Amino acid sequence: MRTVLADARRGHPGLYGLTIAMAALALGTAVLAVFDQRELLGAQLWFKPLKFSISIALYGAALAWMLSRLPQRGMWRAGWIITAGAVLEMVIIVGQAARGVRSHFNDDSVFDAALYSIMGATITVVWLATVAIALRFLRERSADRVTASAVRLGLLVGLAGMAIGFLISANGGHAVGVPDGGPGLFLVGWSTTGGDLRIGHFVGMHALQLLPLVAAGLAALGHDRLDEASGLRIVRIAAAGYAGLVVLVTWQAMRGQPLLAPDAVTLAALGALLLGTGVALAGALRRSPVPTTA
Known part of the structure; x- marks a missing residue:
């Protein structure tokens, strides 16, 4: 963990500072x-600023760590744009909560509508800056091809999750089939009576952290247990499965279904996704060379 934080600080001091500030705000x-x-x-009232501060802290830390993998302060400007945009977004969210x-x-009111318009423009700029970072990593x-693949795929799935915000x-509003603000799950607030588009938004965004963690877990196994080609296959399968989950929970929400009350069609789709991902992972592991001892 200490190494990861050191890499994040070297990768971009603004995003690293954003992470620390958002962690402190989450506590507050x-x-x-x-x-x-x-x-x-x-x-x-304060659950929304709490959720956003945690999410932005994770987002900033992941991006700062990713930028540490680029030479010569790569995408430095994009990092500062994201930092400024996230700070402005949180100032408005916390300020409105305080009111x-x-x-x-x-x-x-005109004031409230203006603040919401600023938030919409700001998050669009942040998303575009993240697109620019993803394009840089694609080339x-x-x-370390396994970690590089996890970073690229994490950015792509994460951008798709962020784009659900535009949906x-x-x-x-986030609710489908019911009004916003009805009964919801503790803390996250996801609707328990209808569909909720925030689920796909949340799940997709955090591919930024989860897919690099998959690569880190594979690296911990060592090349004597898993070769690079197998590691690449596993990361790609994990990314495909995770992207499928983002699509599934978003589709479920758009049909007005609560997360914890799926119908038979949703359960069948989930079963197919889990089975397909599991079979593909088993195949990738089976193709990995078995180490031999002298």
């Missing part, structure tokens, strides 16, 4: 959630 909003019991649209009003989809050569905006 968690304390506020304990002492300030106000609710907004049926949810604890006891919504930050998203709020047109109750970057690396001696939420086009939908006029």
